[in-house]
Structures are given as C-alpha cells and as structure tokens.
Amino acid sequence: MTVVSVLPEVQAFLDRHHGLYIDGTWTPSNGRERLSVFNPATGSVIGSVADATVEDIDRAVASARGSFLKRTWRDMSPAARERVLLRLADLVERDAEFLAQLETLEQGQSITLSRILESGGAQSWIRYVAGLSTKITGQTFDVSIPLPLEARYTAYTRKEPIGVVAGIIPWNFPLLIGVWKVLPALAAGCSVIAKPSETTPLTMLRFAELATEAGVPDGVFNVVTGLGSLAGERLVRHHNVTKVSFTGSTPTGKRIAEHCASRLARVSLELGGKNPAIVLADADPSRVISGLTMAGFMNQGQICAACSRVYVEAPLFDTVAAGLQNALSDMSIGPGMDDAAFINPVVSAAHQMKVQGFLDSASEAGAEMVWGPQAPDPHGFYVRPALVINPDDAVPLTRDEVFGPVMTLTRVASAEEALARANDTPFGLASSLWTRSVDAAMRLPPRMDAGTVWVNSHVMIDPNMPFGGMKESGIGRDFGTGWLDAFTETKSICIQH
Ligand code: NDP
Numbered sequence: 001m002t003v004v005s006v007l008p009e010v011q012a013f014l015d016r017h018h019g020l021y022i023d024g025t026w027t028p029s030n031g032r033e034r035l036s037v038f039n040p041a042t043g044s045v046i047g048s049v050a051d052a053t054v055e056d057i058d059r060a061v062a063s064a065r066g067s068f069l070k071r072t073w074r075d076m077s078p079a080a081r082e083r084v085l086l087r088l089a090d091l092v093e094r095d096a097e098f099l100a101q102l103e104t105l106e107q108g109q110s111i112t113l114s115r116i117l118e119s120g121g122a123q124s125w126i127r128y129v130a131g132l133s134t135k136i137t138g139q140t141f142d143v144s145i146p147l148p149l150e151a152r153y154t155a156y157t158r159k160e161p162i163g164v165v166a167g168i169i170p171w172n173f174p175l176l177i178g179v180w181k182v183l184p185a186l187a188a189g190c191s192v193i194a195k196p197s198e199t200t201p202l203t204m205l206r207f208a209e210l211a212t213e214a215g216v217p218d219g220v221f222n223v224v225t226g227l228g229s230l231a232g233e234r235l236v237r238h239h240n241v242t243k244v245s246f247t248g249s250t251p252t253g254k255r256i257a258e259h260c261a262s263r264l265a266r267v268s269l270e271l272g273g274k275n276p277a278i279v280l281a282d283a284d285p286s287r288v289i290s291g292l293t294m295a296g297f298m299n300q301g302q303i304c305a306a307c308s309r310v311y312v313e314a315p316l317f318d319t320v321a322a323g324l325q326n327a328l329s330d331m332s333i334g335p336g337m338d339d340a341a342f343i344n345p346v347v348s349a350a351h352q353m354k355v356q357g358f359l360d361s362a363s364e365a366g367a368e369m370v371w372g373p374q375a376p377d378p379h380g381f382y383v384r385p386a387l388v389i390n391p392d393d394a395v396p397l398t399r400d401e402v403f404g405p406v407m408t409l410t411r412v413a414s415a416e417e418a419l420a421r422a423n424d425t426p427f428g429l430a431s432s433l434w435t436r437s438v439d440a441a442m443r444l445p446p447r448m449d450a451g452t453v454w455v456n457s458h459v460m461i462d463p464n465m466p467f468g469g470m471k472e473s474g475i476g477r478d479f480g481t482g483w484l485d486a487f488t489e490t491k492s493i494c495i496q497h
Helices: 008-015 054-070 078-094 096-107 111-135 174-187 202-214 228-237 250-262 285-301 314-330 349-364 415-423 438-443 483-487
Strands: 020-022 025-027 034-039 044-050 140-142 153-161 164-168 191-195 221-223 243-247 266-270 275-279 307-313 368-371 386-389 406-412 430-434 452-455 488-496
Touching: 008 044, 008 096, 008 202, 020 054, 020 202, 034 096, 044 096, 044 202, 054 164, 054 191, 054 221, 054 228, 078 096, 078 111, 078 174, 078 202, 096 111, 096 174, 096 202, 111 174, 111 483, 153 483, 164 174, 164 228, 174 191, 174 202, 174 243, 174 483, 191 228, 202 221, 228 243, 228 250, 243 250, 243 483, 250 266, 275 285, 275 415, 285 307, 285 314, 285 406, 285 430, 307 314, 307 415, 314 368, 314 386, 314 406, 349 368, 349 406, 406 415, 483 488
Parallel strands: 164 191, 164 243, 191 221, 243 266, 275 307, 275 430, 307 406, 386 406, 430 452
Antiparallel strands: 020 025, 020 221, 034 044, 140 153, 153 488, 368 386
C-alpha cells in the first residue's frame, strides 16, 4: 500500500471559499447556500462550493452571450485559437498531479486512473480538439438551376459557431468529460458555460482558471456550480443558450431534450448504457478474463461504456466464470489515494445506497452472487464488487443501468442467443465481441445495437474515434474529425455575378 500525500497546493485549493467563475474571474453567488464536497474514501467534507441561484445563472449566460457578441474569440484566427487551446493543454500537463489528486479526492477514483485518464486524457483530447480549430471548412459550388436562366451564381458554405453552449457534466470523470463538453465548443468559436455535477465540482473550477491563464478571453468560458434541478435546469431552459451538450443519465437527458425541443435549441446527448459482451466459444479465455475485469470494474463500474452483462457460449462458460471469480478475489480495495487499490469507493453515499439496493434485490431474488473484497472503512462509500451468475432477466440489476462494480454472467447456447439477449435493451451505447474467428468478427458487429463495438477489447476510446449512443443511449457523437459540426451552423452564401 502506497498512499499518495496530498500536495500543499491541492489542500490550499480545497480550503478556498470557491465562488462562481464568470467573465474571467471569481465572483460570489448572490445566494448564501453552500454545497459540501465529500471525500468518498472517508465520507468527510473536504470543501464547499457555491450553490448558484437563478440570478447567478442569468449572469453567467449574459457574460457568455456578451463575449459571443463581442466576437473577440470567434473572430480570432483559427491558428491563434488553436495556440490558446494548445497552451491550455500545456497548463493541464504542468498541473497534472494537482488535477489528478483533486479528482481522486472528490470523485474517489484510483489516483493511477486519475493520472492516466483525467489529467493525462484531458491533455490528449484538448490537443486533438485544438487541431480541429484550423480544419473548419465549407464547400464552394455553382448553382445548378439559376434564375433567370442566363444569370450566373456561385455559392459557398461557411461553418459558423453556434452561439452560447451549456456543457452539463456528470460526476464519473469530471475533468475528462468536462473537456469533452467544453473544448469542441471553444474550438468552434462558441462561448461556454460549464456546469459540473454538484458532487464533483472542483476540477472544472481549477480548469476555468487555467483557461484564463492560457489566454481564453474573459466571458468565453464560465463555470457555475449548483444543483442540477435548479442551476442546470435554468441553464438548459435559458433562451440565450443556443446549444446544450450533455453527458449524464438517460432520464435527465430526456428531460433536457424536452426543454430544448420546446424552444428548438440544439442538443447533443451522451447517455447511459447497459453494455453487453458476447464471448464466443473460440475466444482466448485469458484475454477475455483480463479484458472484462478491467471493463467491468475499473472506476467501480462508473463508466458509461463499462461492461455490465456478459453472455458466454456454453463450452467456455465455466472457464470464464472461474477466471472472473479469481480476478474478483485477487482485487485489492481501498482509498483512491492508495495507488495499489484497484477497487475504490463509489462517488457518494446516495450512489452507494442505489448500487447496494440493486445487489440486495438480486440476492433476495435468489441470484447466485460471487463477492469480491469487503470494504476497509465503514465511513467510506464502498460497495463490495460482485459477479452475478445466470440471473433472471426480470431482476432489475440485469436490465437497468447500475453504474457500480457489478457484472452479470450468463450462459448461452449460441451466438444467435447471445446476440438476441445483448440487443434486448432500450440502451445502445457500447458492446464487445470476443472471438478468434475472423468471420464472426466481420459478421456480428454490424448486427450489434451499439454506437461502438469492440472486438477482443472493451472501453477503448480515442479522440479520433466517434463515440455516442444508439436508442436511449443518446443523440449525436463526440470525438472524430466531424466533432465540431455539432457546434457550428452551416450558412450558405450565394453570389450572383
Ligand atoms: P445525471 O443525469 O444525474 O447528472 C448529469 C449532470 O446533469 C449533472 O451535472 C447534474 O447536476 C445535471 N442535472 C441533473 N438534473 C438536471 C436538470 N434537470 N437539468 C439540467 N441538468 C441537470 O448523471 P450522473 O451525474 O449521475 O452521471 C452518471 C450518468 O452519466 C450515467 O447514466 C452514465 O451512463 C452517464 N454517462 C454517459 C456517458 C456517455 O458518453 N454516454 C459518459 C459518462 C457518463 P447535479 O449532479 O448537480 O444534479
């Protein structure tokens, strides 16, 4: 066990009386309420943030709108905008350990994961998106049916920034997903208001300071902290918010979609999943076991693309079940700041209760449960990891998104049965296929209802590979060379000559 010591500057940041980040500076909320931030490993309060009021949100939107109308950022040359964003990536690199520690302290995740995926991933994604700033292009074309017939027209299209974007961020990877919600909008020339989850607001606040230090003009990037039901709701309903970029649960996503539809605001939704893995009899068992252990239990299963349902063809079932059972019994559990602990607490007491409720109801229904290590600290928000063997399809845990360290393992007679059961869900975010057969690897993925299908791996994401959900897992795609399209309007300009 190696427990990482908290950097003095991280402690100083936790001790600050955080306000809201509006117009390039700290500003107090006009309300008096504060929201406590907890360390999930101990259950103790480590800081507090402002609980934004409706007036605060209106101020943040006015700041973003003001900066958009001023045009400083959107009219900056693409190369200059790219340079500012690359500088932002360099600052995240400079402060990588600070950000990783802050993330682990508020979110609970392993410090190793925070270093690789949060501060490390944030740098990679910022640099990728920064590069897209200089690749925004339109088309030029002749008009084919001119009026009058002898007239000549040439038309071209411009991709213009969409306006003020609200980025609504979940708690499972607050910095990395914050970057996904904010950076493409900035790269396209939009102005942004970010709202992190009330559970994990701290890294976005620090990120806002870094954006100003990098040279993002005042008002272009604002961060408000507060309740989803009040601050979040006000933001997504605000008439001056042109686009909402949301990552979070399906029920909240549906609610936001309804608000946006009522005023025809643009919206992208990255939502929940109930992601299956199909393991064929010819798969490499050691690869399956190590791959699915990571895919199901990394960050305590609090990953939208985490594998939560495994369907194994009968001849390989006992081998996979025994291997996963061994992996579970070998897992170490402890605080995220212990870099040897693979399983850490979940994000909050409320989430701990929710996940535990799924496990209890499966146990009560008679499901066969295989348990991992016990929680080390009764005050921390730990959930004992579990494998559920051949559960009944009617048990809620097999159908709903649990978002915890829980995986179901089901024996199937054939690939066709696995496919039918894997697709039998309202979700369609991600899935995986495990096989050594080239034929199966070519033929099955097109029949799997998911925005991403991995073959012989699971949860591999990359800035250049579009990611998003089918069915109730969302609308739109993040990442890839077309990412900025969702943050621009196409304008046609037609010139008669
Ligand atoms: P929630 O839907 O509860 O919250 C997401 C964000 O929305 C939070 O900032 C929340 O604020 C805010 N919010 C809540 N209610 C409203 C509202 N009425 N109007 C506007 N904003 C609101 O999700 P979680 O934070 O619990 O995140 C976990 C979920 O995110 C899982 O379902 C997971 O699958 C999904 N997810 C999807 C990903 C994808 O790419 N598809 C990636 C990562 C996660 P507050 O917390 O303050 O209430």
